[in-house]
Structure formats: C-alpha cells, structure tokens
Amino acid sequence: MTEPGRLAVRKTYKLYIGGAFPRSESGRSYAVTSSKGQFLANASRASRKDARDAVTAARKAFPGWSGATAYNRGQILYRVAEMLEGRRAQFAAELIDADGVSARKAGELVDAAVDRLVWYAGWSDKIGALRGAANPVAGPYFNLSTPEPTGVVAVVAPPMGPLLGLISVIAPVIVSGNTCVVVASERAPLPAITLGEVLATSDLPGGVVNLLTGRVAELAPWLASHMDVNAIDLTGCPEELAVACERDAAENLKRVLRPATGKVDWLADPGVERMTAFLETKTVWHPIGV
Amino acid sequence: MFEYAPAPESRDVVDIRPSYGLFINGEWADALGDAREKTINPASEEVLAEFAVASEADVDRAVSAARKAYDAVWGQMPGRERAKYLFRIARIIQERARELAVLESLDNGKPIRESRDVDLPLVAAHFFYYAGWADKLGYAGLGADPRPLGVAAQVIPWNFPLLMLAWKIAPALACGNTVVLKPAETTPLTALAFAEICRQADLPPGVVNIVTGAGETGQALVNHPDVNKVAFTGSTEVGRLIARSVAGSGKKLTLELGGKAANIVFDDAALDQAVEGIVNGIFFNQGHVCCAGSRLLVQESIEGELLDALKRRLSTLRMGDPLDKNTDIGAINSSAQLAKIKELSDAGESEGAARWSASCPIPEKGFWFPPTLFTGVAQSHRIAREEIFGPVLSVLTFRTPAEAVEKANNSPYGLSAGVWTEKGSRILWMADKLRAGVVWANTFNKFDPTSPFGGYKESGYGREGGRHGLEAYLDVRPM
Known part of the structure; x- marks a missing residue:
C-alpha cells in the first residue's frame, strides 16, 4: 500500500473503552500474526481491571442508550454500516492478513458485515412488535407486554469471523438498547479495534460497545462472575471454558447464551434468537374505568 | 370491627388418604425406599397425610416413564388432540374446584376466600388458555418450526401449590413435552389430587408424573441426565444452585x-384505593408471594395520612381459621417459615426500625404472624433488602419521582412493582423506568394466564403466561 522506499506508519492497536482508546492498564501486549505466521502488530492484552473499567463504561452508557428512541438507535446502526462501507478496503486488507482469504472473499465478508448491520438497524423499531403483546386478560384491565433490554451484556466474540462474526454478535445485543463489553477474537483481534474506530465515528455514544483484546480464557471468567453484568454471550468460548463461565454466571443469575454446538455459518440468516436472548419482557397493568 | 359468626367451609368435600405413594406412569407406586414425610395443616398442626420421599432411583423411574411417554405418545400426538386433553383437565378442575380449594387451604393455610376465588379460577383458566x-x-x-424439548423437570413452591403446578404443567403439555413435577414438601396434597385428575381425564400414562419429597428429591430431578428442561419457582438462593448445576448440561432453564x-404511592393517589392495594400487595396469601409489594415507598408529604389509614384498615383484618369464609389472613405455611x-x-427492630402490628387474637395452635409494618426503615436495613415472604411491610419515603425510581430499583431483585398516582403520564414514565417484570399501576397482585409473568435481574429468567410462556417449553431454533 505504500510507496517503495517509504517506511509505512503503523497503527498502534489499543483497547476501546467508554469511547476512548486506552492501552491496557496492565501495560501488557501480545504479538498478533497473520494466518501465515507473519508479525502484524502488538495488540493490547487486557486485564481484569480493563474488563471492570469496560463494565463501568457500559453501565454508565446504559440509561442513555436504552432510553434513546428505537428510531434513533436504528439510524445509528445504519450509520455504523455507512462508516464500515467507507472503510471497505481497509477491512478487506485486515481480513486477508488475518484469515488468509482471497481479496474477493475478503470483500464479500466485509459486504456481508455491512449488510448484517443494515439488517439489524431495521430491527430496532420492529422487535417490539414481534415480542410485545396486548394481553386480553379476563377483567377490566389494560395489559401490555413490551420487550426491554436486559442491561450490560458481556460478549465473547467467535474466534473465526473476526469481522462478520464480530458484527453478528454485537449488533443484536445493542440494537434493542443493551450495552456491551466484547472480548474480541484472540487469534485475530485487529479488525475489532479497527471496528472501534468505526464505532467512534458513527454517533454511537461512548460505552455502548467496549472492545477488549487479549486472552479469552483470562477475561471471560471475570466477566462471567462480574456482579454488574446482566447477561453473557459465550459464543466464542471453547467448551470447557463455556461451562465454567455458565457456572460463574449463576451467581447473579445472568442470562446466558450458550455457544452453538457445531460450526456456525455467519453468512446464514441469523434469526432473532440473538436479539431475544437479551430482552426482558415487562408487563404493565392498569384498571379500566370511568 | 363487626362481630361475625364463624362461617367455616365444610371439610366434607375432601377425601384425604392417610398415605400417598408416587404417581409414575399413570399409576400409584410405592417409593423404593422407606423414607416418608408427613404434611400438616399449618392452622392446627394436625397431620393430614403421609407421603413418600422419592429417592434418586424413584426419580429415575419417573423420568424414564416421562421419556417413554414422550417418545411413544405425547411427542407424536397432533396438537389438536393434546389440546383436548388439556381442555378436559381444565373442565375437571372446574368441576372439582371447591374440593381442591378446601384441600389447598387445609394443606397450605391460605384463606378459603383466596383459594376459592383466586387460586382455583386461575388454575382452570391456565389449563384452558394453554389448551x-x-x-x-x-x-x-x-419461529417457523417450534418443537417440544422432551422431558421437563419441574419443581414448585408451597405458596400457590396448585396454581404453580398449573403454570408449569399446562404450557409444558401444550407444547408437547412430558413432565416430572415435584411439589413442595409442605404442600403436596393438591398435586397428588391432580394426579387423580390426570387419571380421570385418561391422560396417557407417563405424560404427567408426580414425585414427592424435599430438597434432595428436587436435586435428583433437576440433575437427572435425561431431562431436557428444568423449570423452577422458589427462592433465589436455590435458583442460583440450580443454574450452577445445570451449567454445561445443555438443559433449557427457566x-x-x-x-x-416496591409499591410506590404518590401524593396525588386515590388514597383509599391505594390502601386497599397496599393491603392486597403485602397481606394477600400472608405475604407468601414472590411478587408481594413488601417495600412501601410513600411520598413524604402524605406519609402520616397514609399510615393512619393503613393502620386503621389493618385493624379490621381477620386472622384465623383458613376455612372460615370471613378470614382475611390465614396461617403461616410452616414453623420454619x-x-x-x-x-x-x-432484625428490623434491632436495626432501628419501628414495628407496628395489628392487634388480633392469635390462635393457640398452628403458625401465625399478625399483619405487621415497619416505619423508619432505611434502604440498608435487612427488612428493606431481603425477601421476608411473610405479612411484613417495610415503609420508606421519597420526595421526587426520580428518588422513588432510584429506591425502587435499588435491589438485586426485579420481579414486580406498584405505582399509585392519578397522573397518567407519570404512570407511564414510572413504568418505563422501573426495572421489574410486572408493573401494577393503581392495582396490585393481578394475574392472568394471558399475561406474561417473570422477573428481571436476580428474580430469574423466562416468562410464565401468555405467548411468552410457550417459549420456555419449545425449541424454536431453525432446524
């Protein structure tokens, strides 16, 4: 990408917490290599403290984001898609590095990620119609059920699919008003941090999505046992770690989305399960009378 | 208080056997071990019956029966046929409603007025709805292709024994699952009567199995490797243990x-209605209600007026014989409770809150606790944080709606909340901000089979009732 004879200016990959890009407080990093074993960059190796800071940021962002109108959230997700589209070449290059895919395949994966965001953007003001209900109770009462976001969701992103897989686990969580702390693919974390740059310029309030890079086996248990996390998506956890995390999650009765059995096809129709896993149903009663 | 002559409901309608076995594969079966327990009438401490304590091996027999029934009969049966069985069960419950209400009041201690007018109508309605x-x-x-899960393990509490059975069994069966249900050890009798109803309805053997026992039986049931679904209603403490033990098993859990x-009363509320709502919120079923309005948040400016009215009203509540139709407050379910x-x-008193109890005569035998309220309660007090599950109300105050929301949500629980105000926009604002699964506005403790019920946060997950209640018993993932 650079002129012969000119030394490229490399990017420092940091974390994305509360809308800012801090290094890990631990000062640690780990070398990330391409699928061919070539050094790409030193990624931050987030610590327990970073995870806790990220939860704090996510909690702080929750009232504003969950209180935003569905229309507004939908527009912001669409804006993320726009920003991603604008960086198509950059993400394609990162996917070629990370996964060793062809340029054509990389382009398709970025397109699919953009399209996935657009798909979810449209759900923001429709999921209520799908999950809500006007209940015909046997008495003079107005009775209405509506879905609400669960709160702060910890997401362990899948190791494969560093962009499409990542978008496919983040978008369904935030579209309904949840905020999240995401542990990026340990193997291929760089697209996640570049995605942070996209999110930071998409009118998404800081703290709605927080991205951590590092060791999944180190970070996931802290998030699973964190008492201010309301739910956890274990998609990216290997089996044994997923069981341990599910057990830890019981402490404050987190909602748990277990990893799929078998390989996930991120290009397939995602269905609504990833959204509904992080929704609560609130039912309001009021008497009817004159 | 007016003097009323006693008006007891007759016990003649119930026929309690001295001893009960387990209901497995459509038959009464003796437990493999000798362990037996007694269930008593908490209002008199009289022994009502003896029942078997199911061991792990008994639970295994019940699960096998449920599996066989699922594979061979129930899982294959067209929905319209399953529906007819459930409608039939609903009808038999209606036909035997008075008998079941008396039995429930005897075993549980709740006033007949409630078992007759609340529990039983809701039980029948629940089966009718899910049918x-x-x-x-x-x-x-x-989803396009919802499928049953298989065998459901269900463990229910003692506060609404038959109603909780209905909440569990009706949707499970409607969705094509078979069940093994364990009633609470202090209130097994209506579940055992339900076994008879299944026989009267000619429900295929093994579709419903009832195993009695205490915590160990429940543990054996939820940990059985051949169950696909676990549903539990009870304490958060036990819920945590179950969530932990189910981890890694792949069982669906609700x-x-x-x-x-929090039951929040604003200064513009219709005061008399609010008082009735507060009473219904915390003294219904002796406060043995998971969604009880146990924290009264009253706007500071009306605290005195509201408490005077509330105390006046509490002084008219009649505590005593659960079978008496005039009784408002029955017996506490067990000596442990x-x-x-x-x-x-x-602890409320020792932490500095002021106790007030209605002065009502306490029967000599049985377990009783008079309607009680605490004033001067701080958010840090145990009686403001912990679930008491009894007729005890903690009163706190607030000044602004934002403060009310802050205090209401300051709890690891999030099952229900109440709001009393005449201002519509404020109701909707409050309902929006309260992190609770059910919000009752200008009413409290209302239930209906069409209306989803369940909590936020540590009050659990999943919903019972309504369309939402089906999801707990279906695999909705695309094939």
Missing part, C-alpha cells in the same frame, strides 16, 4: 425466583 395453544404453536411468532417489590419471618422482623 388452546397446543395446535397453534406455529402461529406463536416464536427460573421464577424471589422479589422485594414462621421462624424466618420472626428472625427478620426482630
């Missing part, structure tokens, strides 16, 4: 756990 879903699951909006609901209520109430 109608059995052949319409594809239209529930949960939990309906404890609560510490009574001890817990006393312990927490004593």
